Amino acid sequence: MAKPRRNQSAKHTTLEQTIRKATRQALHDIGESTPEAAWVGNKVQWPVTCTVGPGLEGAIACESSVGYVNGARGNLIYRGYDVVELCESSTFEEVAFLLLYGDLPTRREFESFNQRLVQYRFLPHTLRMMMSSPLEQMHPMAALRLGTILLRQRLSWRDQDAGEPEESEAIAADEDTVPSEESEQQGESRAEYQFRLWPADKPQNVRKSADNSAGIQTCLRLISGIATLTAAIARIRNEKLPIDPDPSLGYAANLLYMMHGIRPSPEEARILDIALILHADHGMNASTFAAMVVASTMADIYASVTAGIGALSGPLHGGANEAVIEQLQAIGDPSNVKAWVVKTLRNKQKVMGFGHRVYKAYDPRARILGPLAKHLSGHPSIAGMYQTATTLEKEVVAALGRKKAIFPNVDFYSGLVYQALGIPLPMFTPIFAVSRMAGWTARVFEYLKNNRIFRPRAIYTGPMDLAYVPMNQRNETGENT
Numbered sequence: 001m002a003k004p005r006r007n008q009s010a011k012h013t014t015l016e017q018t019i020r021k022a023t024r025q026a027l028h029d030i031g032e033s034t035p036e037a038a039w040v041g042n043k044v045q046w047p048v049t050c051t052v053g054p055g056l057e058g059a060i061a062c063e064s065s066v067g068y069v070n071g072a073r074g075n076l077i078y079r080g081y082d083v084v085e086l087c088e089s090s091t092f093e094e095v096a097f098l099l100l101y102g103d104l105p106t107r108r109e110f111e112s113f114n115q116r117l118v119q120y121r122f123l124p125h126t127l128r129m130m131m132s133s134p135l136e137q138m139h140p141m142a143a144l145r146l147g148t149i150l151l152r153q154r155l156s157w158r159d160q161d162a163g164e165p166e167e168s169e170a171i172a173a174d175e176d177t178v179p180s181e182e183s184e185q186q187g188e189s190r191a192e193y194q195f196r197l198w199p200a201d202k203p204q205n206v207r208k209s210a211d212n213s214a215g216i217q218t219c220l221r222l223i224s225g226i227a228t229l230t231a232a233i234a235r236i237r238n239e240k241l242p243i244d245p246d247p248s249l250g251y252a253a254n255l256l257y258m259m260h261g262i263r264p265s266p267e268e269a270r271i272l273d274i275a276l277i278l279h280a281d282h283g284m285n286a287s288t289f290a291a292m293v294v295a296s297t298m299a300d301i302y303a304s305v306t307a308g309i310g311a312l313s314g315p316l317h318g319g320a321n322e323a324v325i326e327q328l329q330a331i332g333d334p335s336n337v338k339a340w341v342v343k344t345l346r347n348k349q350k351v352m353g354f355g356h357r358v359y360k361a362y363d364p365r366a367r368i369l370g371p372l373a374k375h376l377s378g379h380p381s382i383a384g385m386y387q388t389a390t391t392l393e394k395e396v397v398a399a400l401g402r403k404k405a406i407f408p409n410v411d412f413y414s415g416l417v418y419q420a421l422g423i424p425l426p427m428f429t430p431i432f433a434v435s436r437m438a439g440w441t442a443r444v445f446e447y448l449k450n451n452r453i454f455r456p457r458a459i460y461t462g463p464m465d466l467a468y469v470p471m472n473q474r475n476e477t478g479e480n481t
Ligand code: CMC
Pocket: 055, 285, 315, 316, 317, 318, 319, 320, 349, 350, 351, 352, 353, 354, 355, 356, 357, 358, 404, 406, 409, 410, 411
């Protein structure tokens, strides 16, 4: 990892001061949020009337208490808590608990949750299977889909191990510190057991009744496992062998450690932790919806989150963080920005890292990631690019802010942060997926309690009443003889 070289403005500012300043500023700018959900705490009366645009814009597909995005104000809430405040005071592990169970954990609950997450980091068998594929020839998001499927594949062979971590015989130095208690056998002896239990359970209070259900254990297994898969993919692409997780490290620190083979500084771990908190959930975004659509068919949850990973990979969604860096590299010097913006907008091209379907105000996640990028801007890996980014933000907001309500989104500054943390460019979107796994599983878990298969309609605009013409009577121009 590159050695930090602080710039002038960040010289006397500690990371915690930067975080506090950014979160206070964000809370001040966003102001009080009064959810349009006059429904909070009330029963929703279905059917709900709403105006729907192309791309399901404005459509309401379900109820959820996992999270809330206020696009007009630029506010993001997880289970009632402002994400900005969670960044200041919480950790990714605690946020994952909050999203899944609906409330902040007690100390005991958190310790037991965390112990599970640590156990599920160890995936020696899945990694061995994964390493027999040509991962270095695949985009890491494709490799991540494969890894997730292999994680499930292993369970298909031995379903009775559903709730158990993979045996840790591959662990060497850290073996003594791996919690060794065996969990009870759970689940049905069939591939669909994870989902079958959930609707049948219909727990009123997930926190109390479902802690040991196969369903929630599968969520934990995925939340933890995806970090191990991602780190292994990063190393294999770099012609290095995966390394064992370190149970003594927190989630973010361990992820950096498994990628780089070096234990990160507390500052590096804290910065990644905040990035993970900010990406954990975001309403009915495309990847969450994709995961929910697959889940609603009662397919396997591994298939469901694999669909989420596929949707996230696109440059209009999670893939934008990678595209932003490529864009900044292509622009080069800040002095090129103005002309580049004029040309890009004249050609009706999108500026990556800007705009959002829901936010018509500044994305709250960018309010935190921007200052973090500034804090890291002394890193040689991003020093020049950071200046280009801030100049680009000024130009694009001047051109499109007032006119089209287009501002930086979460992906604009996250890539700079990842780059400064030494994360390779192709791994940016997988890091997004690592975090979003918490939101995917929480929302799928919630939805399946009252599952109804997703089945929207399309407006048919094609012809009617055509008479079938046999192939030998059709000519190559398309006009039938
Ligand atoms: N640059 C320039 N113009 C834009 C941009 C942009 N980034 N985003 C929207 N517009 C314009 C667009 O050209 C259109 O103008 P007009 O009405 O004159 O035709 C108008 O704004 C509406 O755009 P849209 O594409 O219909 O908006 P949408 O709600 O369908 O798309 C979006 C939202 C995020 C896909 C889009 O803003 C975009 O493509 N942004 C760039 C890619 C990006 O940064 N994606 C990350 C999204 S946030 C995190 C995540 O989801 O992963």
